[in-house]
Amino acid sequence: MSSPGAVCEEGQLSAAQADAFVGMITAFRDLQSTLCLVAPPPETMTELTGAIENVATRLKEFEVGEGERFARDLGMRGQGHPVLIPYRVTELSETSMLGSVSFGLANMGGDGTAHGGAITMLFDDVLGTFVSRRGQPDSRTAFLKVDYRNITPVNRELRLTASIDRIEGRKTFVTGALADGDVVCAEAEALFVRVLPPQP
Numbered sequence: 001m002s003s004p005g006a007v008c009e010e011g012q013l014s015a016a017q018a019d020a021f022v023g024m025i026t027a028f029r030d031l032q033s034t035l036c037l038v039a040p041p042p043e044t045m046t047e048l049t050g051a052i053e054n055v056a057t058r059l060k061e062f063e064v065g066e067g068e069r070f071a072r073d074l075g076m077r078g079q080g081h082p083v084l085i086p087y088r089v090t091e092l093s094e095t096s097m098l099g100s101v102s103f104g105l106a107n108m109g110g111d112g113t114a115h116g117g118a119i120t121m122l123f124d125d126v127l128g129t130f131v132s133r134r135g136q137p138d139s140r141t142a143f144l145k146v147d148y149r150n151i152t153p154v155n156r157e158l159r160l161t162a163s164i165d166r167i168e169g170r171k172t173f174v175t176g177a178l179a180d181g182d183v184v185c186a187e188a189e190a191l192f193v194r195v196l197p198p199q200p
């Protein structure tokens with residue numbers, strides 16, 4: 001079955017590899033979310049811990065070097081990484097981006113709202129990827145400021161916007177926002193600086 005929204009147009013993976021990997025990551029995310037909801041008896045937890053350890057042991061058979069790892073195929077917009085928040089890009093121009101995102105239960109801080117750190121991580125990933133595509137590749141976050149304007153609900157489709165404000169030499173200044181309908185949940189302001197060789 002094809003995973004909805006699997007995107008790898010810039011990556012090295014074939015469509016079949018990308019679909020299969022995103023499927024595995026999606027199952028892992030479901031596990032993380034489920035863990036936030038349950039209260040099993042100790043013997044069940046011991047049994048399931050063994051099952052999870054077995055999966056990790058099996059996967060370790062396929063460890064590869066940097067550059068060959070599927071999770072680093074960053075063309076997949078957060079979908080191919082077990083911890084990043086997956087999002088969709090619906091419009092992309094030279095200086096702006098529109099997309100959508102939904103935080104899962106595993107990203108919850110409390111009372112059905114997203115953890116502030118998860119929101120900041122989303123902005124870093126979205127703005128960094130956007131700068132790589134439309135600003136300057138090989139840039140790193142120099143600063144990232146987030147204003148939490150209102151609570152950010154989990155399990156709800158939110159609007160994600162980003163724009164490049166200006167480029168000065170190696171510096172790309174960007175802003176981003178996350179909104180629930182007309183309500184602005186959070187806003188971000190960031191500077192990405194293009195690294196110079198031999199910087200890693």
Ligand SMILES: CCCCCCCCCCCCCCCC(=O)SCCNC(=O)CCNC(=O)[C@H](O)C(C)(C)COP(=O)(O)OP(=O)(O)OC[C@H]1O[C@@H](n2cnc3c(N)ncnc32)[C@H](O)[C@@H]1OP(=O)(O)O
Nearest residue numbers: 010074075124125128129132140141142143171193195196
């Ligand atoms: C095939 C295609 C694929 C496409 C799809 C690709 C996808 C690919 C997506 C990646 C998506 C992941 C996005 C995550 C991105 C991270 O999270 S990166 C990790 C977090 N960031 C870091 O670890 C950065 C650590 N810091 C550093 O490495 C260095 O401090 C930096 C940022 C490279 C800058 O150091 P530097 O190169 O020595 O530059 P430096 O001379 O200090 O500063 C350059 C200029 O920036 C200014 N500046 C530097 N820092 C600051 C600051 N904090 N505040 C204000 N100004 C500053 C300086 O004042 C200077 O300004 P000018 O004098 O030129 O006007």
